[in-house]
Amino acid sequence: MSWFIANLGLIWQLTLDHIALSVPPIVLGFALSLPIGWLANRRRLARGGILSVGGILYAIPSLPLFVLMPALIGTKILDPVNVVIALTIYALALMVRTSADALASVDRDVLQSSTAVGYSAWQRFWAVELPLAGGPLLAGLRVVSVSTVSLVSVGAVVGVNSLGYLFLDGFNRYFPEEILVGIIGSVIIALVFDGILVLIGRLLMPWTARTTPRWSRGRAVSALAHGA
Amino acid sequence: MSSFIAAFGWIFDPAHNVGPDGIPARLGEHMLYTLLTLVIAAAVAVPIGFLIGHTGRGRGLAVQISGGLRSLPTLGLVILLALLLGIGLIGPLIALVVIAIPPLLAGAYAGVESVDRATVDAARAVGMTEWQILWKVEVPIGLPLIVGGLRSAALQAIATWTVAAYIPLGGLGRYLYDALPLRDYPQMLAGAILVIALALVVDGLFAIVQRLVTPRGVSEGRVSEVHDTMRSASGRGAVLAD
Numbered sequence: 001m002s003w004f005i006a007n008l009g010l011i012w013q014l015t016l017d018h019i020a021l022s023v024p025p026i027v028l029g030f031a032l033s034l035p036i037g038w039l040a041n042r043r044r045l046a047r048g049g050i051l052s053v054g055g056i057l058y059a060i061p062s063l064p065l066f067v068l069m070p071a072l073i074g075t076k077i078l079d080p081v082n083v084v085i086a087l088t089i090y091a092l093a094l095m096v097r098t099s100a101d102a103l104a105s106v107d108r109d110v111l112q113s114s115t116a117v118g119y120s121a122w123q124r125f126w127a128v129e130l131p132l133a134g135g136p137l138l139a140g141l142r143v144v145s146v147s148t149v150s151l152v153s154v155g156a157v158v159g160v161n162s163l164g165y166l167f168l169d170g171f172n173r174y175f176p177e178e179i180l181v182g183i184i185g186s187v188i189i190a191l192v193f194d195g196i197l198v199l200i201g202r203l204l205m206p207w208t209a210r211t212t213p214r215w216s217r218g219r220a221v222s223a224l225a226h227g228a
Numbered sequence: 229m230s231s232f233i234a235a236f237g238w239i240f241d242p243a244h245n246v247g248p249d250g251i252p253a254r255l256g257e258h259m260l261y262t263l264l265t266l267v268i269a270a271a272v273a274v275p276i277g278f279l280i281g282h283t284g285r286g287r288g289l290a291v292q293i294s295g296g297l298r299s300l301p302t303l304g305l306v307i308l309l310a311l312l313l314g315i316g317l318i319g320p321l322i323a324l325v326v327i328a329i330p331p332l333l334a335g336a337y338a339g340v341e342s343v344d345r346a347t348v349d350a351a352r353a354v355g356m357t358e359w360q361i362l363w364k365v366e367v368p369i370g371l372p373l374i375v376g377g378l379r380s381a382a383l384q385a386i387a388t389w390t391v392a393a394y395i396p397l398g399g400l401g402r403y404l405y406d407a408l409p410l411r412d413y414p415q416m417l418a419g420a421i422l423v424i425a426l427a428l429v430v431d432g433l434f435a436i437v438q439r440l441v442t443p444r445g446v447s448e449g450r451v452s453e454v455h456d457t458m459r460s461a462s463g464r465g466a467v468l469a470d
Contacts (some may be wrong), residue, residue, distance in 0.1 A: 168394070176312060
């Protein structure tokens, strides 16, 4: 406990580093997955190709991918950019499948109806398709968020500081408390991120908020109709 | 590009293919650690997953626990257990088993659960015991998803054993950690390429196995796969995916 109090400054700084490394992959992975997932649903061939590439990228272990980055993009071995890009690739690989499935889960009849009442393809995507795919998208994003926060600490072994630094330092100094602080800190970040995502989901998709334990398509549609 | 040439030069250097530090030995260690992890984790997770899938009870709890385990940073868990249980294989092995349990558990219960309840009721109606229903109906039909859980767990184990070589342990991760302080990038890259190759081969083999174990006539497997992975993926949020 005394170590914890004496080193609050260091722990706080590492926590901020951890957050700074986690947020870009989550946001970028999600944002990029939408157009790619959308594209995957357009053509059958594209879908197979995109999902296969995603699956293969996701199968690549994290530490080797960090090490591979300098050879691929010409960065230095200890550059934090390696970790951010590698984790973005994971986030994207995981999220593309979810995005494709989520967008495909939207009822065709609803899409045709919205076209019939005068939505352009662009409006229809933002006002109908995306909100209706929101439930599964959020579920996928939460998984991406948890796994990204957990993987960031691996970057510490290639010199990219985060709470993972406490694992290595604690190991070298034979000091379990320091490692435990790092683990708890990382779990807290994951929980806070998850809470924020759920909150954003509630705000953007109020129809999924209470009462219905299951995502009811009828409700969602009527809520959308009121909102739109 | 030149770094890749140097790395492949390192891999195919005959000097790196013999002895206790040679590629065959390190690869063997890596596969042995991974196999050990999978056997122990499956012995724990698969029976529980079958029970949950068959009875439909305890699913919420399993999802919660799996979700919680997923948020643990793997590197921290490995190092903490190594420190507490002494340097050696036991600490990291326990950590790796803990990490491998969620995907195996999810695959096992999602597989059993994915079987149409009408099919299960029909099996019951023709006089099958619960044990027979599990082994003759639910497991064969759910096998692709069960193997899918094994596939995720295997990839997770290969990745985490690489990181765990920090302890220090054997396995292919050794090449990365030995080269890092020397700034020997060709060897680091060579190690990375070897681990990635192992992961992709294992992933490919499991993909083939998954296809082979899909019973003829079971086409819904693909559809339910999507839903089940989403459902198992995260607790409450995933309910929305229904």
